[in-house]
Amino acid sequence: MKAAVGDRIIRASGVVGGAVRDGMVVEVQHEDGSPPFLVEWADTGERTLVYPGPDTLVRAPVEGAVAHEVTVPVHSKSWHVQVSLVESEGRTTAEAILVGDVPSELHAVGRARKDPGDAEIEAIGDHVAAARALRALADRLLGLAESEIEGSTGVPAHVHH
Structure with missing residues (x-):
């Protein structure tokens, strides 16, 4: 630069x-x-x-x-993403919610399951479930953008990611 x-x-x-x-x-x-x-x-x-x-x-x-x-x-x-985690019996569920000026509330869920033979390490399930929820949220946001492009142009759209 x-x-x-x-x-x-x-x-x-x-x-x-x-x-x-x-x-x-x-x-x-x-x-x-x-x-x-x-x-x-x-x-x-x-x-x-x-x-x-x-x-x-x-x-x-x-x-x-x-x-x-x-x-x-x-x-x-400014948009904010809130991730909530719930853990129970070796399973973790994460819900990611996008808060901002998007047309509708966007949210997605990600899940992780501990293998029965693995040690109980809480953070791993949190990380995997949160990452899956965030990836799904990103996919939903890209889908929304594609729909908006199609709506404004009348042409099928695909946003590369």
Whole structure:
């Protein structure tokens, strides 16, 4: 990732529900534009040295834009997934529920069963059941997206995953 003085830095929050930060590159440490960059953040005016990761975008300035004018992201949303676990007699059931602005409540169930010869390690059943519930929830969300695409285009859709 490379940047130049005047480029915008947009960084997603590292925590669920956290704010997206927007700043401007005020100094580049290397001639080739490689990191780190000195960034002045629009929300605080604070300057920090930034080593961008996968949660960071670099954008060239938009012609006519005012410094620190926020143009990206257009929308910021938070969705939460709640996973509930029930264990009984070597069996674990997990229910994953997506809470957000989706058209309807999406939920899915995953199950795990302990082999009778295995030691009782509670966390393993929790992990397997939760993973299965989350995978099923992801499949349902992709199915919903496919239905919405088909509804808006009239053409059968398949979202690759």
